[in-house]
Amino acid sequence: MTGKYSRQELFAPIGEEGQQRIREASVFVLGAGALGSSGAEMLVRAGVRRVTIVDRDIIEWTNLHRQQLYTEQDVIDQLPKAIAAEKRLTAINSDVTVTGIVADVIPQNVLELISGHDVVLDATDNIETRLLANDAALKLGIPFFMGACVGSYGLTFPIGIRSNQPCLHCLLETLPAQTLTCDTVGVISPIVVTTAARQVADVLKFITGAPFEPKLESTDLWTGNRAAINITSLKKPNCPSCSEEAIYPFLSARESMRTAVLCGRDTVQLSWPSSRQFELESFAQSIRGTVTKLIHNPHLVACESNGHRIVLFRDGRMLVHGTKDVVMAKKIAAGLLG
């Protein structure tokens, strides 16, 4: 056997039949950062039919140590990640139709973006977009392969495979380390590759029809701690996102983050719904050392980061001073809050 996918077909659980199923599959990759780079590359090399990869960001120097699709020249050229990813992925395997889309995934466009794909691979960097994609994927009946990593710790969990399993909304209060981000505590590339590998292995199992038990898997590559947990018991019978009476709250603009450019102030205001609780004390702790001019009082946390003055109020509003660019403000917020 000398074909492009021969060594994958030789792997007995996939075989020629499994490879045919992989060739027919279309995957939506939500984010073209570290997990998106790594996961999309594996799927493109595996020979799926179609990959759509969406990202709102451009490539920066701080990305290169872990975002394997990109080069120094991409930073110099100030390329959007989705565009550079499409170019690189197409060069890797011309069998695959790759579409890069530069966009911020929001309630108004998420259903249209995701529909028509067989699976959604989570590679976003913030909980708002994850909850939005969780709702959209559940509404459309498309499995959502959640993945997240920070520091040396990574987490994966396939959602929407079985009706008796919890969704991300069910797990919201259970998941650890939601306020830690790569911009505050850093990240090492091995955990990116490990986390993406778990996600893609689960995607391949699902696509090829292999039996598999959706589990929440976590790994810390620095301490060596690992766990694979069956979390069926955490499904909430009345979950607004995955029960029979689901209303998919994050698809409605009311439950998603609102944004406003404050008139004449060169400031963007981001407002989270009341369901998102902020612990100002732990937020201040998590960003200490990565920002300057940090002020913390019972009402707010204020700081400076990359030339922007940022203020987070207890009621769930953040002001990002020094920009009128909503996407830039959301990116700064995601970097600090996750």
Ligand SMILES: [Zn+2]
């Ligand atoms: Zn749920």
